[in-house]
Amino acid sequence: xxxxxxxxxxxxxAGPTIxxxxxxxxxxxxxxxFLLERxxxxxxxxxxxxxxxxxxxAKLVAVDYSDVDVISSVLRQHSVDVLVSTLNGEGGLLxxxxxxxxxxxxxxxxxxxxxxxxxxxxxxxxxKNRVAVHAKTIGLxxxxxxxxxxxxxxxxxxxxxxxxxxxxxxxxETYISFTAIPDxxxxxxxxxxxxxxxxxxxxxxxxxxxxxxxxxxGALYEGKAPVEFVDSIPHDTLFAxxxxxxxxxxxxxxxxxxxxxxxxxDSPELAGEANKLYPEFKWKSVKETLGL
Numbered sequence: 001x002x003x004x005x006x007x008x009x010x011x012x013x014a015g016p017t018i019x020x021x022x023x024x025x026x027x028x029x030x031x032x033x034f035l036l037e038r039x040x041x042x043x044x045x046x047x048x049x050x051x052x053x054x055x056x057x058a059k060l061v062a063v064d065y066s067d068v069d070v071i072s073s074v075l076r077q078h079s080v081d082v083l084v085s086t087l088n089g090e091g092g093l094l095x096x097x098x099x100x101x102x103x104x105x106x107x108x109x110x111x112x113x114x115x116x117x118x119x120x121x122x123x124x125x126x127x128k129n130r131v132a133v134h135a136k137t138i139g140l141x142x143x144x145x146x147x148x149x150x151x152x153x154x155x156x157x158x159x160x161x162x163x164x165x166x167x168x169x170x171x172x173e174t175y176i177s178f179t180a181i182p183d184x185x186x187x188x189x190x191x192x193x194x195x196x197x198x199x200x201x202x203x204x205x206x207x208x209x210x211x212x213x214x215x216x217x218g219a220l221y222e223g224k225a226p227v228e229f230v231d232s233i234p235h236d237t238l239f240a241x242x243x244x245x246x247x248x249x250x251x252x253x254x255x256x257x258x259x260x261x262x263x264x265x266d267s268p269e270l271a272g273e274a275n276k277l278y279p280e281f282k283w284k285s286v287k288e289t290l291g292l
Contacts, residue, residue, distance in 0.1 A: 004196050006081040006110065010074075012045045012065075012099060014054065017150075018116050018181060019044075019086035025185035026193075027057040043078050045071070065095045068102045075106035082192055084112040096131045104140045110201060111135050112143045112192075116184060118177075118249065119146050119206075119259045141201035143192075146257045147184050148177025148208060148271075149246075151289040154217060157246060159237055166227045169247035172214035176255035177271055179209035180284040190278050199277070206257035208272030209283040214250065220292040 009026065013019040026042050044054055048062040061078075063071050065087075075083065083103045085096050096113055103111050113131045120128040135142045155161040158168075187207060191200065218227040233240040233247070249255060252264075258271030275283070286292075 005194060006192055006197065006200075008041050008079050008081045009084065009192065010043045010045055010078065010080045010082070010108075011058075011084045011086060013086040013088075013092070013114075014044050014046055014060075015086060015088070017086075017088075018184065020054075021181050021185035022084065022086060022188055023054060023058050025182070025189035041078060043074075043080070045074065066098060068098050068105070071099065071102035072105040075103060075108055080106065080108050082110045082112065083108050084188070084192075085114045086116075087114050090127065093127045093131060097134055100131065100135045100138065100140055104135075104138050109141065109197065110143055110192075111140050112145065112188070115144045116147055116150075118148060118255055119257060119261065120144075136202070141197075143200050143202075144204045145184070145188060146177075146204060146206045147179040148255060148257050149179075150184075151178045151180045151209060151284065151286045154178070154286060154290060157243055158214070158218070159233065159243070160221065160225045162237055163234070164225055166218045166221050166225045167233065168214045168218060168227060168229050169231070169233065169244060170229075170251040172218065172229070172251075174251055174253045174255070175211050175213055175266065175268070175271075176250055177206075177208040177211055177257040178217075178286050178289075179207055180289040183209050183281075183283055187278055187281065190281070195277065205274035205277070206270060206272060207274050208257050209289075210285045211256070211268075211271065212286060214247075217286055220287050220290070224292070 011019060011023055023044055043059045043061050045061055045063050054060055061074055063074055085099060087095055100111055115128055132142050132144055158166045160166050233244040253259060253266040256266040256271045258267040260267055
């Protein structure tokens with residue numbers, strides 16, 4: 001543990017998918033006593049209309065995400081070192097431009113924009129990359145976390161939860177990085193509180209809880225759901241186009257955190273290379289996460 005590690009944190013958004021798990025990881029996985037001993041603090045920024053039950057030790061502050069001055073004032077008041085965004089959707093991602101401006105004005109030392117997915121350097125989620133570029137332009141250091149896909153999202157993406165079938169678009173032979181949500185939260189809480197800024201600032205961390213092809217994941221459903229190879233996702237399936245776009249990226253190899261957009265190839269050595277920063281951590285497999 002470094003004596004110059006960050007000590008004051010703010011999380012924007014407390015949604016159930018990733019925001020709340022990160023908050024819980026800070027006060028549960030990283031014991032609150034550890035934070036208190038270092039005079040550390042965790043605040044959670046939410047919209048005024050939002051009502052959240054937060055774990056003891058995290059303070060809720062309601063702000064208007066479009067008001068740079070108010071956000072900056074709150075961050076400055078709490079001497080925030082690190083601002084973590086868990087916002088999603090186009091509107092949420094666009095809000096990060098103002099959040100980063102507010103963070104810079106408040107003297108925040110590190111911005112963790114909302115990534116939590118596949119490498120976004122050139123992907124369909126290019127807006128995430130543009131936010132990081134903006135932060136760099138204004139001189140705000142960033143930490144970007146590529147995790148591949150949520151292990152918990154497999155039933156949704158494969159349509160098992162809707163059709164009762166495990167659909168594979170294409171051959172399903174390319175490797176994908178999967179990481180369980182609690183593992184993502186625990187990892188981020190650990191590196192931000194245990195590592196020195198020199199290992200975090202302007203860095204991309206690529207982690208991987210499990211590495212498997214869709215064929216291998218489909219085999220886990222033996223006796224539970226039939227595997228079916230398709231050329232497209234049925235149009236009557238919820239979010240069919242989004243799922244199809246993601247699965248096409250998988251088929252290219254871009255579902256791996258080792259995906260290199262400059263070569264359009266996957267590097268298995270690059271995938272999960274940042275796992276080593278938390279050497280004693282035990283990552284959950286897709287099988288374990290889904291109870292298959």
